[in-house]
Amino acid sequence: MSEGPLAKSRSRVLIIEDHTLFAESLEVALSLEGYDVRRLPLPDEGGSLATLRSTALRTNPRIVLLDLDLGRFGDGAALIAPLSRAGANVVVVTSSVDRARWGGCVRSGARKVLSKSGPLQDTLATVRRLHQGLPVMSAEELEGLLSAWGADAVENQDKRRRLETLTPRERQVLAQLMDGHTVREIATTSVVSEATVRTQVKSILAKLEVSSQLAAVGLAHKAGWQSHGPGPRMDMPHMRHARTDPRS
Structure with missing residues (x-):
């Protein structure tokens, strides 16, 4: 039996994204599916990544769609661990193609990493599966991303040794x-x-x-x-x- 809009409204989805048009597209698509969707305000002036973290945690989201490059606020990856510890299912939606960076996100607690260049349906399907309590990443995908992160960490260790x-x-x-x-x-x-x-x-x-x-x-x-x-x-x-x- 499929779930109606009322059931989905209990699954609050928070969007943390500094590209307005992309954020609006996600918001409209998820709202049409019946989710309680909110966008985290990213002010043009003032505030910090710590402020964003506090505001995000206060919304008590079940699912967070997070961009990594948050403009003047820096690397959104810093929000993954605290949001995950608070019980949110973090899905990174990024324009980055760096697999090692993706692996770092997963290592910090992200449930899934998606490319912005991919179909919008991929993001919607991921949200649906998380809402239903289903897995969103295979063991092979997880292992591949963590391996990429590990190889990059070793390479960076050598770079730091030279520095x-x-x-x-x-x-x-x-x-x-x-x-x-x-x-x-x-x-x-x-x-x-x-x-x-x-x-x-x-x-x-x-x-x-x-x-x-x-x-x-x-x-x-x-x-x-x-x-x-x-x-x-x-x-x-x-x-x-x-x-x-x-x-x-």
């Missing part, structure tokens, strides 16, 4: 490259010659086993690295949006 070989000064230079500063800008603010900075960059590339500044920056970002050498990171607001010049 730890940098001297304090090299860490500062790499941090400035990550902020988008050129060799010339780093030399000027550090009151050293460009040749000195180029020598430091050359050493960084050798230790990280990469061939370009862009590759070094990408490696550091991928490993989630932040400079922890002595002294504060350089803050030059007028240069903050400058791009790293691979020829510098």
Whole structure:
């Protein structure tokens, strides 16, 4: 016997998504199926990921459709564990194609990860199965995602090991490259010659086993690295949006 709208209304679905049109599409489709659907407000100003977490938990959702890239609020993956611990069934709906990232979501407690490029019916079917208490992911899919996460974790551990070989000064230079500063800008603010900075960059590339500044920056970002050498990171607001010049 199928369940009517009244039964489904008891299954509150919360949408946490910063793309308005996509969120509205989900809301309309689920509402037509009889679910009690709510969208978590993402204010243009103020608030934080912690605020979103508190607000989401207060709604006491049974199912949460969560985007990973929440604009200025950062990585939505940080919401998976607290929502799962509170008893919500978290379904990640993302534009990311990084299987290791998907595996990290599952490891944090997500019941399913879906691609935004997939059919809307896939999301609706997942919500239906969760509402009915049915499994939404096979053992093979779970194992594959966790394996991807594990392999990525090992790779990142090796990246961090290489990053730890940098001297304090090299860490500062790499941090400035990550902020988008050129060799010339780093030399000027550090009151050293460009040749000195180029020598430091050359050493960084050798230790990280990469061939370009862009590759070094990408490696550091991928490993989630932040400079922890002595002294504060350089803050030059007028240069903050400058791009790293691979020829510098």
